[in-house]
Amino acid sequence: MQLASYFSKTVNPILGAFKRATPQIDEDGVVVPHAHVRPKRIATRQKQTPTQNDSDALVIPCPDPTAEDRERDFHQMRGQRLARQENWDDISSAIRLADRSLSKTSGGMPVADLISYGARADVVQACEHALLSGKPAKGAPILAGIEALEEVLAECGQDYTIAAVVAHAHMDIAWAWRGTCWDAEVSQRNKEAFQAHFDRARDILDPFQSLTPKPAFLAAAECALRGGCPDGKLKIADAYQQLIDLDPENARAMRAMGNHLLPRWFGDYNQLELEARRTASRTQSTWGAGAYTWVQLDAIAFDDEACARLDVSFFVDGLHDILERTNNQYIVNLMAAYCANTMGNARGGHDEADQVRSQIAECAKWIIREHLTELHPMIWAHAARGFDNSLRVRCPDRFAAAGQADALRIIGNLFRPDIAAGRKVVFTEDGPVTRPA
Known part of the structure; x- marks a missing residue:
């Protein structure tokens, strides 16, 4: 099934109100991303103060209070538009260009990741919609979109960017089956669907394991892959460290690693502390002690024991170094x-x-x-x-x-x-x- 046909026959009727219009600016300079949910006029943010x-x-x-969202939307909608036009050559070129330059939004989100998400957004969102109740409705065309992407992959041969986009789509759908909470209750059927999609994502990325030099975009896909593989606990820190070495300014990778090194996911408290210190040592020229802070940032917010074990002085030193360097x-x-x-x-x-x-x-x-x-x-x-x-x-x-x-x-x-x-x-x-x- 061609993607254009899939979008017109399946995605558009399912998503309906989920389709995102180009953001508009009202007379107050306030972004109006979804006109159908916005009242006719709301005062500017500067006027809405507590007292x-x-x-x-x-x-x-x-x-502009939503400037970062607008910037992300621009890159996502670019990828989405090109995918709907089945212009995968331009998607590949855009991702490669953003990946080589390590381009990021003002909030630090890699542009290559945003274009990639836009390219698979219709397929993933349609699947998420079908799984809102935890299981698909009878007759829901839940595999049609990913099958269309698989056809694209078959036509694109050894293009690592398209392979990573399709692998990410499988992983996104897998998490839609499982639920994203670490303690989510998952039925056996959903577990099997989750594992099947991650197995397919691993098969897609395997041919690119030895690619050198390793693109950061591909390294990020491998980090995401470790999160759903049976041996993820053994290798997830190595995958994140490779990504951080390739793109040391990507603080989001450090935050994600810290979260995934909690016992509830794939690590333990000793490993969390060790990897935070190792990362700080290897990225000292970029962040000083700041990488220790980045790695611990979300972990200590989510986990009391991780917070209690924190080296507070090191964490505060990292805060100072981060803010002195930017x-x-x-x-x-x-x-x-x-x-x-x-x-x-x-x-x-x-x-x-x-x-x-x-x-x-x-x-x-x-x-x-x-x-x-x-x-x-x-x-x-x-x-x-x-x-x-x-x-x-x-x-x-x-x-x-x-x-x-x-x-x-x-x-x-x-x-x-x-x-x-x-x-x-x-x-x-x-x-x-x-x-x-």
Whole structure:
């Protein structure tokens, strides 16, 4: 079955309202990604503050709150459009170009991964829709899309980019069968489907194991593959370390490795600590001690024992090194929101872990005072929800407004003495300064 036929006969009727329109900008400069879920008019984010006093006293530049989402959407829709046109040569060229230059969005997402996701999005989303209840409806064309991609793979021969796209599609469908939560209850039928798709993904990628030099895009696919293979526990750290060596600026790979080295997935606490230190040593020229922080970032947010075992001094040193090596306000907001919101609001009843979280939460004060120059509301909104990758955001502008309200409340509390004294806090390119109101 050709993909064009699959899209017109199967995907479009199934997805319907899921199809994404080109983002529009309303009269307030607010992104309107889905017109059908947006009220006629919503005030700008700058006007939606928790209190009038904070609105008057805190002056923080706030760029387009969904700029990172728009940037990601651009690359995803490019891949999706080319796939619907069956223009796989251009998909391959676009992925190779982005992969060679290690191009990333302002938020650090590899562009090659975004194009790849767009190219397989219709197939994967149709499958996810069919599996919303945990099992497909009778007669659901759940294999039609992946069979169409398999035909594309057969025509493209030894192109590693297309092979990785199809392998990723199999892995995405496998996780749709299983569920993405580490403790998800899975039926025997779903387990078998999960394993079958991962087995096929492994067969697709096997011919490229010895490819040299190894492209980072292919190394990322091999990391994803380890997550569903029976021997993943033995090799997942090696797969991630190879990817990190190829692309040391890819902090997302470090965060994913830390999460997968938790006991609930494929590792243990000793291995997590060891690999965090090894990664920091090997990427010192890029991040200083920062890689230790990146590897531990999500692991300690999800696991009390990992948090209790953390070398807090090393982690804080890593925070300093990360922020001293970048002027990227996306990362500054990420670290400030993580410390203040993710760790500051997490209390799991584990005394040692809670003590560590309190120490990390205190870091928000110096991060905001020394490094914050603008506000990225979407990051604060995600931080309040523990950076849940499976979170579905139905209305991005309202989600961003909630993040901005959280951020202004936290920042307002930090500068409460200045505000109470009748002064105004203005965030400049050099950081926040207080001025007479």
